[in-house]
Amino acid sequence: MQSHNSLEGWSSPSRFRRLITGLSIGAFLVFIAGGPSFTTAQEKKQAATATNSSGNATSARGKYIVTEVAKCGNCHTPRMQNGELDYSRWLAGGPVPYLPAQPQGDWPLLCPRIGGLPPANDAQMITLLTTGIWTTGKPLRSPMPEFHMTRADAEAVLAYLKSITSGRGATQ
Ligand code: HEC
Incomplete structure (x- = not known):
């Protein structure tokens, strides 16, 4: 969140927000796909x-x-x-x-x-x-x-x- 705020002055904040959301979803998918398969x-x-x-x-x-x-x-x-x-x-x-x-x-x-x-x-x-x-x-x-x-x-x-x-x- 902090890095987001510090970049608030970007010319296109909504594009930035979409990028962050995409990255978060990607990281989450990697997390849930990887997790259960090799750890109980x-x-x-x-x-x-x-x-x-x-x-x-x-x-x-x-x-x-x-x-x-x-x-x-x-x-x-x-x-x-x-x-x-x-x-x-x-x-x-x-x-x-x-x-x-x-x-x-x-x-x-x-x-x-x-x-x-x-x-x-x-x-x-x-x-x-x-x-x-x-x-x-x-x-x-x-x-x-x-x-x-x-x-x-x-x-x-x-x-x-x-x-x-x-x-x-x-x-x-
Ligand atoms: C099979 C059961 C068992 C295992 C496995 C075991 N302990 Fe213990 N431990 C005990 C018992 C029972 C006592 C209490 C002994 C007594 O009162 O004389 C004890 C006491 C201790 C104490 C003394 C604590 C105190 O406040 O008096 C320490 C420290 C300790 N154990 C560490 C360990 C560590 C570290 C491991 C693993 C590396 C371990 N024990 C594995 C059963 C076990």
């Missing part, structure tokens, strides 16, 4: 989580590790009644999705929020992701995996987690 609705929702981090290669790699490799969201995202992940609360924390087949004394019931402001400082988060050791000096309880990521991967994951809008999740 779920992938599009996940892609929305990168909104804050577009153009940031480190964070993009972190997103890939979190969503496609380590699957942090399977535990750290709450589910809807039908059992599917609630992407509107992406990585906002939720109940542990399963119990052990054999009784185990110290099974956690909560997967804490990890999106947005990290629950520990950068060095502690990197230690957790590269060694599996938490701020307590011990590993977290199962089913939290003991990750042994490379430092670069851990930094990418941390950058991505920080890029998520805290508490409100992916789509807002």
Whole structure:
């Protein structure tokens, strides 16, 4: 709109307006033609989580590790009644999705929020992701995996987690 206003002095504003309208419709058609054919609705929702981090290669790699490799969201995202992940609360924390087949004394019931402001400082988060050791000096309880990521991967994951809008999740 702004560029339009700044060009208001053109000798033929209506032609200009037609051009802009044509371009907009063209861009929209490309968008809707391209979109559904190679992304599922779920992938599009996940892609929305990168909104804050577009153009940031480190964070993009972190997103890939979190969503496609380590699957942090399977535990750290709450589910809807039908059992599917609630992407509107992406990585906002939720109940542990399963119990052990054999009784185990110290099974956690909560997967804490990890999106947005990290629950520990950068060095502690990197230690957790590269060694599996938490701020307590011990590993977290199962089913939290003991990750042994490379430092670069851990930094990418941390950058991505920080890029998520805290508490409100992916789509807002
Ligand atoms: C299989 C389920 C599962 C997966 C997958 C998983 N977590 Fe966890 N995570 C947990 C559980 C359960 C806890 C709580 C452990 C406890 O209370 O001892 C936890 C705790 C944490 C904590 C500590 C938070 C706090 O405030 O105490 C961090 C940080 C964390 N996870 C990050 C991650 C990241 C990053 C990933 C992916 C790279 C990930 N988790 C994948 C289940 C999971």
